[in-house]
Amino acid sequence: MGVRAKFEELDKHIENLKGLDDKAREELNDNIAGVLESSTVQRFEEEHDPDGKKWKPNLRGGRVLTLHGYLCGSIIGQATKDYAEVGSAMVYAAIHQYGGTIKAKVKNFLKFNVGGRWASKKAVTIPARPYLGLSKQDEADICREVENFLNGALS
Numbered sequence: 001m002g003v004r005a006k007f008e009e010l011d012k013h014i015e016n017l018k019g020l021d022d023k024a025r026e027e028l029n030d031n032i033a034g035v036l037e038s039s040t041v042q043r044f045e046e047e048h049d050p051d052g053k054k055w056k057p058n059l060r061g062g063r064v065l066t067l068h069g070y071l072c073g074s075i076i077g078q079a080t081k082d083y084a085e086v087g088s089a090m091v092y093a094a095i096h097q098y099g100g101t102i103k104a105k106v107k108n109f110l111k112f113n114v115g116g117r118w119a120s121k122k123a124v125t126i127p128a129r130p131y132l133g134l135s136k137q138d139e140a141d142i143c144r145e146v147e148n149f150l151n152g153a154l155s
Helices: 008-018 022-046 093-098 136-154
Strands: 002-004 076-079 084-087 100-103 110-114 117-121 123-126
Touching (some): 022 076, 022 084, 022 136, 110 123
Antiparallel strands (some): 076 084
């Protein structure tokens, strides 16, 4: 699951971007993917969504979405000449991004440890804790990245 970057704010740069060859466009998009990857990882550190809203605390206590750090560690940016994207290939990435209910499928109950005690539930609702997305700061950083890239490419 991932998010791709496309921005109306970059319209003023479109003519200059059209003049870039495929290699340069891919390099620029790779830079943009790096910006998105960094800001996404920072959200795990600060525990908030792209709009700055704090994530709902978890029941076990401690840091949210970072028990072992696998989800944060799986965040990767990718780019082609046509787009920049950031996302995670973890199977549970979407449930944390969008929220939802997990139901027992193989056995009658889900079993998990909460506060040192085992709990059994037929279903568990995971609240949405968006970590992917574009903040206003991301948009500003990407616009600055495009301007810097174009200034370097055109000089």
